[in-house]
Amino acid sequence: DGGITQSPKYLFRKEGQNVTLSCEQNLNHDAMYWYRQDPGQGLRLIYYSQIVNDFQKGDIAEGYSVSREKKESFPLTVTSAQKNPTAFYLCASSTGQLPPYEQYFGPGTRLTVT
Amino acid sequence: GEDVEQSLFLSVREGDSSVINCTYTDSSSTYLYWYKQEPGAGLQLLTYIFSNMDMKQDQRLTVLLNKKDKHLSLRIADTQTGDSAIYFCALLQGNQGGKLIFGQGTELSVKP
Numbered sequence: 001d002g003g004i005t006q007s008p009k010y011l012f013r014k015e016g017q018n019v020t021l022s023c024e025q026n027l028n029h030d031a032m033y034w035y036r037q038d039p040g041q042g043l044r045l046i047y048y049s050q051i052v053n054d055f056q057k058g059d060i061a062e063g064y065s066v067s068r069e070k071k072e073s074f075p076l077t078v079t080s081a082q083k084n085p086t087a088f089y090l091c092a093s094s095t096g097q098l099p100p101y102e103q104y105f106g107p108g109t110r111l112t113v114t
Numbered sequence: 115g116e117d118v119e120q121s122l123f124l125s126v127r128e129g130d131s132s133v134i135n136c137t138y139t140d141s142s143s144t145y146l147y148w149y150k151q152e153p154g155a156g157l158q159l160l161t162y163i164f165s166n167m168d169m170k171q172d173q174r175l176t177v178l179l180n181k182k183d184k185h186l187s188l189r190i191a192d193t194q195t196g197d198s199a200i201y202f203c204a205l206l207q208g209n210q211g212g213k214l215i216f217g218q219g220t221e222l223s224v225k226p
Contacts, residue, residue, distance in 0.1 A: 004156075031212050040122070042202060042216035043157070050211045058213070090156055094212050100145045100164070101212035105156035 003027065004106035006091050011111045013085075021076045021109045023091035029104075030097060032074035036060060037088040037108075046089075049074055050097075078111065085113045116140040118205060120217035127225055132193045134220045136186040136203035143205040146179060147214065148188045151200045160188070160201075190222075198224045 004025045013019045025032065031050045035043040045058030049068040063082025068074055074093075078085045088110050092103040117139045126132045134148075144165050149157040163170045163177045163186075170177045176189040186203055200219040207213040 006156075033212070040218065042118070042218045043204075043214075044216075045213060048212065056211075092157075099206060099212075100147075100162050101206065101214075102159055102162070103157075103212065103214065104159065105149075107156045108154070110154075 004091060004093055004104060006089075006106035006109050009107065009109060011109055013111070013113050015113055016080045017113075018080060019078050019085075019111065019113075021078070021089055021091075021111070023074045023076065023106060025072055025074075025091075025093040025104075025106075027093055027104065028071070029093035029095055030071070031094045031101070032068065033092040033094075033103065034058075034064075034066065034074070034076045035090045035092065037090060043090060046076065078113075085111060087111060116143075116205065116207060116215045118203060118215055118217040120201075120203060120220045122218065123221050123223070125223045125225065126193050128193060128195055130193055132190040132197070132222055132224075134188045134190075134201050134203075134222065136188075136217050138184050138186070138203075138205055140205065140207075141181065141184060142208065145206040146177075146186050147204040147206075148175075148177065149202045149204060149216075151202065151219070153199075157202065193222075193224050195224045195226060198222055 033048040034046040047066040049055035091106045147162040204214040
């Protein structure tokens, strides 16, 4: 069964702690993306990676970090420097080399920081 | 920067047609997309249109693109209660490796 998995579905952390969100895909896609979604807003791009061992900042990268050591995995770390980390985080992947870059999304992780 | 605008809510009766609208500012976008999000879930790609097309039809879905007015619409024929969801339009930013910019989403409510 091909797809994108994100774990966990719900995550609770105390302020000041770093937390890592998992994203795995078995679609053999080259490109992977992390988005943040806040209530009543569209998705905003945090980081994206078009190929293993390479990634670029999106529009709201401050306070986040990523790695892309394997094609199928693109974990996102929310650091204590992120001022407002509570949000719904979505991971996506696409074939990546040429348009139309059809992006397939995982089910999301809802992070709550108190 | 690029701006993508959608109205926030739309309510229709089951069996009617729904039309969800999207306006944008960057006319250089080559691909424009429609995604569907059900409560608490990820996004599902419904369809996309290349910028040199005016219309694309896929079963109950019709996409219309007016490049002159920078207006994109999604028509859902014979709307069902299962179509209730949030619909996002998105634009490809230049050719920068799949960077999409999203509208804020339109919540479609289908009443029986």
